[in-house]
Amino acid sequence: MKANILIVGVGGQGTLLASRILGALAEIEGSDCKLSEVHGMSQRGGSVVTHVKIAPQVTSPIVGVGDADVILAFEELEALRYINYLKKGGTVVVNTQRILPMPVITGARKYPEDILASLEARAGKVIALDALAVAEEVGELRSVNVVMLGALAAHLGVPFERIDAALKAAVKPKLYDINRRALERGYNSREEK
Amino acid sequence: MKKLMLGNEAIARGAFEAGVRVVSAYPGTPSTEVSECIAKYDEVYAEWAPNEKVAFEVAAGASYAGARSMVCMKHVGVNVAADPMFTAAYTGVNGGLVILAADDPGMHSSQNEQDTRFYARSAHIPMFEPADSAEAKQFTKLAFALSEEYDTPVFVRTTTRLAHSQSFVEEEEREEVPLRPYVKDVSKYTMMPSSAIGRHVAVEAREDRLAADVNGFDINREEMRGTDLGIVCSGVVYQYVREAVPDASVLKLGMVYPLAIEKARAFAGKVKRLVVVEELEPFIENQLKAHGVACEGKSLFSKQGELSVAVIREKLTGVKTEVEKLDLPVRPPVMCAGCPHRGVFYILGKLKLTVTADIGCYTLGAQPPLAAVDTVLCMGASVGMAHGFEKARGREQSKKTVAVIGDSTFIHSGITGIVNAVYNKSNITLIILDNSTTGMTGHQQHPATGLTLKQEPAKILDIVALCKTVGCDSVRVVDSYDLAEVEKAVKEETERDGVSVIVAKRPCALLNRNYPPACTVEDCRKCGMCFRLGCPAIEKQADGSAKINASLCVGCGLCAKVCRFGAIKEGRK
Numbered sequence: 154m155k156a157n158i159l160i161v162g163v164g165g166q167g168t169l170l171a172s173r174i175l176g177a178l179a180e181i182e183g184s185d186c187k188l189s190e191v192h193g194m195s196q197r198g199g200s201v202v203t204h205v206k207i208a209p210q211v212t213s214p215i216v217g218v219g220d221a222d223v224i225l226a227f228e229e230l231e232a233l234r235y236i237n238y239l240k241k242g243g244t245v246v247v248n249t250q251r252i253l254p255m256p257v258i259t260g261a262r263k264y265p266e267d268i269l270a271s272l273e274a275r276a277g278k279v280i281a282l283d284a285l286a287v288a289e290e291v292g293e294l295r296s297v298n299v300v301m302l303g304a305l306a307a308h309l310g311v312p313f314e315r316i317d318a319a320l321k322a323a324v325k326p327k328l329y330d331i332n333r334r335a336l337e338r339g340y341n342s343r344e345e346k
Numbered sequence: 347m348k349k350l351m352l353g354n355e356a357i358a359r360g361a362f363e364a365g366v367r368v369v370s371a372y373p374g375t376p377s378t379e380v381s382e383c384i385a386k387y388d389e390v391y392a393e394w395a396p397n398e399k400v401a402f403e404v405a406a407g408a409s410y411a412g413a414r415s416m417v418c419m420k421h422v423g424v425n426v427a428a429d430p431m432f433t434a435a436y437t438g439v440n441g442g443l444v445i446l447a448a449d450d451p452g453m454h455s456s457q458n459e460q461d462t463r464f465y466a467r468s469a470h471i472p473m474f475e476p477a478d479s480a481e482a483k484q485f486t487k488l489a490f491a492l493s494e495e496y497d498t499p500v501f502v503r504t505t506t507r508l509a510h511s512q513s514f515v516e517e518e519e520r521e522e523v524p525l526r527p528y529v530k531d532v533s534k535y536t537m538m539p540s541s542a543i544g545r546h547v548a549v550e551a552r553e554d555r556l557a558a559d560v561n562g563f564d565i566n567r568e569e570m571r572g573t574d575l576g577i578v579c580s581g582v583v584y585q586y587v588r589e590a591v592p593d594a595s596v597l598k599l600g601m602v603y604p605l606a607i608e609k610a611r612a613f614a615g616k617v618k619r620l621v622v623v624e625e626l627e628p629f630i631e632n633q634l635k636a637h638g639v640a641c642e643g644k645s646l647f648s649k650q651g652e653l654s655v656a657v658i659r660e661k662l663t664g665v666k667t668e669v670e671k672l673d674l675p676v677r678p679p680v681m682c683a684g685c686p687h688r689g690v691f692y693i694l695g696k697l698k699l700t701v702t703a704d705i706g707c708y709t710l711g712a713q714p715p716l717a718a719v720d721t722v723l724c725m726g727a728s729v730g731m732a733h734g735f736e737k738a739r740g741r742e743q744s745k746k747t748v749a750v751i752g753d754s755t756f757i758h759s760g761i762t763g764i765v766n767a768v769y770n771k772s773n774i775t776l777i778i779l780d781n782s783t784t785g786m787t788g789h790q791q792h793p794a795t796g797l798t799l800k801q802e803p804a805k806i807l808d809i810v811a812l813c814k815t816v817g818c819d820s821v822r823v824v825d826s827y828d829l830a831e832v833e834k835a836v837k838e839e840t841e842r843d844g845v846s847v848i849v850a851k852r853p854c855a856l857l858n859r860n861y862p863p864a865c866t867v868e869d870c871r872k873c874g875m876c877f878r879l880g881c882p883a884i885e886k887q888a889d890g891s892a893k894i895n896a897s898l899c900v901g902c903g904l905c906a907k908v909c910r911f912g913a914i915k916e917g918r919k
Contacts, residue, residue, distance in 0.1 A: 164679060176350045176512055186350060187478075188512040191454055192375055192788065197710065198882050199679030204511075213585040214478075214511035217655045218667050230674060237669050253885050253895075254677035259715050259877050260886045262675035275670075285897075294897055 154182050156309060157216045158205040161235045162227030163252045164198050167298035170323065171225070172203040174302055178311065178319035179207045187214035200231055200254075224276075225305050227284070227297060228252050229268040242277035246305050248284040248297060280308060282342050288335060296335035303339025313340055351515045353508040356479035357446055358383035359515065360486030361416050364442070365523030366390055368408035370401035372758060373787040374420030375455035376509035377448035381418055382790075385799045389520065394791055394799045397725070397758040398423035402430045402445070409443035409499075410535055412526035414490050418446040421462045422724065426759070428465070433537050434499050435469045436545040438552075440526050442493035444486065445471070448504045451625040452652040455506075455786070457705065457722065459650070461626040466501050466603035470549050472556055473501035473603040474565070475581040479513040485600060488565065496552055503602065505625065507582045507652065557604040565600025566609055575662065576617030578610060578630060578641070583653055587623055590658035605630060607637045614639050621646065621662065625653050681710045683883040684855030684900035686826035687779050690750070691718040692879055692908070693833045699748050699840070702731035704760070706752040707785040707854075715880045725755055729763025732774040741773055745840050749776045753809065754784035754792040761812070767845045768817040775839045775846045778809060779826070781854040789857065810849055819844030826852035829907050855900055862901035863917025865894050870913045876905040 158175065160168045172188045179186030189204040204216040218237050226232030226247040239245065249269070256262040265271070272279045284300040291300070299320065306316035317336060324332050351359065357380050361369065369392040371381040385392045395401035398419040405417035419427060424447050431445065447465070450456040466473035474489050476482040482504070489500040533541045560566065572593045579587050580599040587596060597613040599606065614620045614634075622631040622643035631643030646661040647653065656667040681688050691711035694701050695718035703709060703719040704727060712719035721731055732749035751760045756778050767774050784790040791797045793807040813821045820842055824831045832850060839846035864883075870891035876884050883898035884905055892914070894905070903916040 163677065165682075173512075180348075180350060185514065186512075188350070189507060190352075190510045190512075191506075192378075192510055197679040197682060197707065197786075198677075200677040211513070212588045213655055214507060214513065214582070215586070215654065217589075218669055220655075230677070233672065234674055234677075236672070252898075253882075254675050255680050255713070255715075255880060255882070256675045258882065258885050259880070260890075261714075265674060 154179070154184055154309070154311070155208045156222045157220050158223045158225055158305070159216050159221040159235055159238045160203040160205060160225045160227070161231040162201055163231065164201045166227040167295065168201050168203040168227065171298045171302050172205050174316075174319050174323040175205045175207065177322040178316060180322070181315060181318055185209060185211045187211045189214040200234060202235060223305065223308070225301055227301055230254065230265065233265065233268050233271055236272065236275050239276055244278040244280065244308060245272050245276045246280045246301065246308055247272065248301055249281050250283065250285040250297070280304060280343065282339070284339065287338050287342065291331065291335045291338060293331045293335065296332055299332045299335040300339035300342070303336040304342050307340045307343060313337070316340070348514045348516055350512045351479045352379055352510060352512050353476070353479050353482045353504055354379035354510070355383045356482035356515050357486050357502060357504070359517065360483035361444065361490070362387050362390060363483070363518050363520050364487040364490040365414050365521045366416050366490070367413035367441070367525075368405060368415040369393070369418065370395045370404035371418035372396065372398045372401055372423060373784050373790040374423050374448070375787055376450060376504070376506040377418050377420045377423070377446060378787045378790065380446055381799060392799055396793055398427040399429060402427035402434070405443060406430055406434050409439045409441045410437070410528065411440065412528050413441040414523055415441060416444045416446060419448070420456065421447060421449045421460050422456065422458065424462055424465055426725070431465070431471070431499070432469045435471050436537055436542055436549055437535050438497035438548070439493050439499060440528065442490035443499040444489045444493060445499055445501045446504070447501055448506070448509050449626070450506050452506065457724065459626060461629060462501070462503055463602055463629045464627070470553050471499050471501055472496070472601065473503050474600060475503045475602045476508060476600070477581055477584040477598070478508070479511070479515045481600070482508065483515050485565070496556055498552055503581075505582060511582070553604060557607070560601055560604050561606045561608040563601060563606065566606040567598045567600070568609065568613055569596045569598060570616065571595045573617050574619065576613055576620045577623055578613070578620065578634070579623045580630070583623055583625060586653055586655045586658050590655045591662050594662070599630070602630065605633050607634070607639070610634055611637070611639050614641070623647065623653065623658060678713055679710060680713065680880060680882050681707065682855050683881055683898045684861070684902040686781055686850070686852035686855065687711060688716070688879055688881065689829050689904050690777060690779060690826055690832055690850050691716045693829060693836060694718045694748060694750070697833070697836060699746055699836070700735065700743070702728045702735065702747065702749045704728040704751040704755045706755050708750060708752055708779050711750070713880065715878050726751070726759025726763055729760050729767060729774070729776055732776065733763070733767045733770070733772045736773055744773045747774070748836065748840065749774060751776065751778055752785065753778060753780040753782065753794055756809065757793050757807065761816070764813065764818065764845065764847070765816050772845055773843050775836070775848065777836070778847060778849045780809060780849050780851045783854050783857060785854050789854065813847040817845070818847045820846040821849070823849045823851055826850040827902060827904065829904070855902065864896040864899035864901055865903060865906055865917055866915050867892050867894055867913055868915065871911045873910065875908050875910060876914060879904060879908060881905060
């Protein structure tokens with residue numbers, strides 16, 4: 154497997170866990186892998202980005218501008234913010250959830266209206282799903298990240314058993330069952346449509 | 347076994363394998379996880395110290411006593427630890443002593459982007475710089491060995507991208523390094539003029555020896571490819587260089603101080619063009635130039651921020667990466683929903699006070715719409731700055747000024763500030779925002795939380811009693827969520843002569859997630875008061891009314907308190 158993946162979202166949405174599951178996947182596949190995360194201040198509700206690079210040999214841990222095969226976005230506006238990182242013809246897997254940033258909350262700015270169309274104009278392919286609704290059905294609002302990861306794995310053609318094994322390796326045992334349900338729903342989300 | 351590890355985890359693993367016995371640190375992004383990872387090893391004593399200076403002294407003492415020891419800090423922490431550090435370079439070590447210093451180019455989570463490499467040169471302490479997690483582990487082990495061989499503390503320097511990137515590491519066994527015997531040696535360990543004069547000679551001799559030896563170290567590695575372009579680089583920048591200009595020859599430095607000058611000179615002779623690619627200051631470049639090695643560097647690259655593959659490619663090959671500029675609403679970090687600091691800043695803004703603030707989550711009180719902060723300098727500075735405001739502008743000013751500091755930051759370096767204020771007849775008001783944790787770095791324990799780094803029970807520092815004991819004229823405790831009480835306390839204490847301390851207490855909203863139900867809005871009158879709180883859970887609708895995002899709201903009820911029309915209700919418990 155070879156992929157440069159940029160995971161973007163809002164601090165608190167679980168981009169770190171998502172990247173660590175992909176790291177576990179690389180470990181299972183015997184690929185080289187580097188992950189780059191942001192900790193500290195930006196985590197407090199700010200725009201966050203995590204870089205995942207999986208290849209036979211990885212040098213820089215950072216996905217460059219125009220270098221991402223996939224952008225996995227946990228929030229619409231964040232997908233658009235990082236769209237420059239997408240390779241020509243690359244795929245955006247986006248959660249249609251909107252989390253309003255402070256300038257929008259205070260009324261200083263408007264949340265952009267036509268984000269999916271903007272993404273479609275710039276990406277080779279856009280896979281959009283309402284991961285929050287799925288997470289709600291699963292019974293754990295905080296599993297949005299794992300739902301999205303399921304959709305990503307399906308897009309990348311990773312067999313379910315393998316991404317499931319990666320999930321099992323990366324989460325605490327008591328959180329595995331509920332996250333497995335989230336993963337499965339995300340993985341099969343395109344068939345459901 | 348090969349394992350994916352954060353750079354920080356790999357440093358912890360390296361120290362563990364090197365037989366480290368004592369580790370002391372104060373949390374600071376991007377260095378915090380080193381201590382958190384090392385605390386998991388039963389063989390290692392590891393602690394949070396109240397600040398980096400104390401942490402350094404603990405590690406130095408353990409080293410003198412014969413143990414391999416390590417102290418960890420972020421770049422600005424090195425400033426705090428600099429006093430013992432400069433002189434520890436004179437004493438040298440007994441057991442190996444390693445200083446982990448984490449720089450933050452680009453200031454992901456810092457108040458400046460100082461370049462710690464200059465400390466290595468000015469304190470005469472050798473410095474390693476790893477380029478990935480495997481090297482982070484390997485270099486940490488080398489650092490312990492080098493420390494003992496050359497009788498010196500040794501730096502391992504990281505940057506955010508190294509500290510917080512994961513790559514594969516091969517785990518090895520721990521080497522049990524026995525305690526070295528401790529023998530009293532005043533000429534080495536008691537630094538006063540008579541002995542320090544001799545030690546300064548030893549420092550220079552050691553540095554000369556190392557500066558010669560470093561040219562033979564394998565970790566300074568020449569990789570010959572094409573001869574048109576040769577790059578000198580170190581750390582994570584090496585990875586960017588390899589991706590940006592794969593055909594270029596590279597001198598990859600594992601040790602950035604002392605520099606392998608002769609190796610660089612020989613490398614320069616093999617390539618047509620020599621470029622130093624380094625983040626922040628021209629540290630390597632200027633030394634090469636001073637030794638007559640012609641090179642380029644900061645004439646091409648900025649001293650600010652981080653480098654990237656795209657920037658290096660553009661500057662060295664002219665191939666530009668086109669970037670479409672999109673005008674999107676920014677998403678800066680904000681205080682979390684339910685943050686106990688929010689209400690305090692709301693009141694300070696309402697009272698139009700001058701606020702000298704400090705380093706922590708509450709620095710976010712500077713962001714709109716709260717925008718209640720005037721000054722932020724460094725850990726603990728809020729107290730001294732408020733005192734300075736009064737001494738410069740008089741009592742009328744201090745009636746309109748408060749200092750704001752967190753509990754962990756107060757213990758770190760606010761205590762001496764308050765002692766100074768008491769001693770020098772100040773009339774300042776200090777608000778200690780006590781959220782029972784070290785918040786911004788991810789909830790580390792400190793002397794007032796009752797637990798140690800290893801999660802063992804500890805004595806609890808009584809902040810109120812401490813303030814009374816040092817002579818503060820008034821010390822009172824308020825509930826951070828009780829806006830009326832906070833406002834009353836601030837008004838009374840700023841009017842009161844003498845040094846006042848208000849401890850605003852309420853644990854961080856992320857600590858206990860057993861939240862009451864979300865607040866609700868009915869018949870909103872669109873006055874906009876609640877938006878002034880800057881709570882991420884309160885959203886402005888197109889018609890100007892407020893809506894509470896139930897998935898973010900933690901039911902703190904602050905908005906219900908500021909709503910003059912009673913339109914916001916706290917969730918029923």
